[in-house]
Amino acid sequence: MFIDALVKEIKNKKCNIVVGLDPRIGSIPEGVKNKYFKECGHTIKAAAEAILEFNKEIIDNVYDFVPAVKPQIAFYEQYGVEGLRAYMKTCKYAKEKGMLVIGDIKRGDIGSTSVAYSNAHLGNIDIEGTIHETFAVDAITVNPYMGGDTLEEFMKDIKEKEKGMFVLVKTSNKGSGQLQDLEVNGKKIYEVVAGLVNDLSQQSIGKCGYASVGAVVGATYPEQSRTLRKLMKESYFLVPGYGAQGATVEDIVDCFNEDGLGAIINSSRGIIFAYQKSEKGYTAEKYGQAARQEALEMRDAINKGLETVEKCYW
Numbered sequence: 001m002f003i004d005a006l007v008k009e010i011k012n013k014k015c016n017i018v019v020g021l022d023p024r025i026g027s028i029p030e031g032v033k034n035k036y037f038k039e040c041g042h043t044i045k046a047a048a049e050a051i052l053e054f055n056k057e058i059i060d061n062v063y064d065f066v067p068a069v070k071p072q073i074a075f076y077e078q079y080g081v082e083g084l085r086a087y088m089k090t091c092k093y094a095k096e097k098g099m100l101v102i103g104d105i106k107r108g109d110i111g112s113t114s115v116a117y118s119n120a121h122l123g124n125i126d127i128e129g130t131i132h133e134t135f136a137v138d139a140i141t142v143n144p145y146m147g148g149d150t151l152e153e154f155m156k157d158i159k160e161k162e163k164g165m166f167v168l169v170k171t172s173n174k175g176s177g178q179l180q181d182l183e184v185n186g187k188k189i190y191e192v193v194a195g196l197v198n199d200l201s202q203q204s205i206g207k208c209g210y211a212s213v214g215a216v217v218g219a220t221y222p223e224q225s226r227t228l229r230k231l232m233k234e235s236y237f238l239v240p241g242y243g244a245q246g247a248t249v250e251d252i253v254d255c256f257n258e259d260g261l262g263a264i265i266n267s268s269r270g271i272i273f274a275y276q277k278s279e280k281g282y283t284a285e286k287y288g289q290a291a292r293q294e295a296l297e298m299r300d301a302i303n304k305g306l307e308t309v310e311k312c313y314w
């Protein structure tokens with residue numbers, strides 16, 4: 001099961017972080033970009049090649065201690081087919097290095113369309129009896145706005161292909177309260193969604209006691225995360241918002257259960273573009289090492305924070 005594999009990696013590596021692979025061409029070091037621009041001009045192909053090389057260097061520098069990566073597909077889709085090829089190759093490379101891959105795709109649609117999304121990102125596609133895998137990552141993010149039936153369509157691949165999904169429950173952005181905090185029959189919308197997630201999680205509990213259906217809970221809303229932790233006891237939380245969006249260790253400790261597990265904390269820009277923090281002595285040439293250092297510091301800070309509240313698993 002996805003969740004057993006994730007928890008095993010987290011325990012083995014003693015690390016609760018996920019590195020977000022959200023490449024922006026403007027922030028990729030000149031040395032990497034210019035190599036491809038010289039070869040192919042300022043083309044989409046050059047940009048996609050540069051992104052792939054950049055991602056591989058980041059993965060090479062973190063795979064030995066970070067359990068998972070989370071590429072956000074929008075950063076690849078904007079480069080069309082070439083970008084999606086870079087996405088696919090990035091996912092494959094991370095898997096070859098033993099990392100779990102959470103495809104941040106935020107999909108969800110009417111049942112039959114969700115099945116197509118699930119085929120693409122979790123399962124496979126059957127062309128008259130010949131089976132092909134396309135993106136086939138370990139887990140995805142999904143949008144619950146269209147209702148519980150749309151989420152259920154992903155369950156077949158979650159069970160049969162041992163995959164996972166993280167449902168958007170309380171997002172990290174400033175406007176997340178505009179809809180998610182509305183009250184219906186005395187419950188916040190995010191609490192209603194938590195109920196849906198909790199129901200689905202009961203169908204996907206692994207040997208580790210956690211479920212392959214998890215929740216996205218923004219690090220920027222610590223108070224709400226405490227409520228949500230109680231509503232979805234077996235769901236793993238994927239927690240974005242640490243670092244670049246301002247959340248700190250204190251904001252995320254309550255996303256964890258008393259057993260020291262239950263959450264994986266994402267940072268994207270804060271790690272992959274760490275080389276830009278010249279005050280820390282990082283350089284563009286050694287952007288991979290800068291990312292490594294920053295990820296190590298994040299890991300240690302979170303472990304220390306969890307120790308302080310007596311929730312460190314190891």
Ligand SMILES: O=C(O)c1cc(=O)[nH]c(=O)n1[C@@H]1O[C@H](COP(=O)(O)O)[C@@H](O)[C@H]1O
Nearest residue numbers: 072141171172216218240244245267268269
């Ligand atoms: O699903 C997500 O990962 C997500 C949900 C959310 O509520 N907030 C959020 O920031 N994210 C994603 O998490 C990443 C955060 O990136 P940084 O702010 O650079 O660390 C981006 O890929 C976002 O798309």
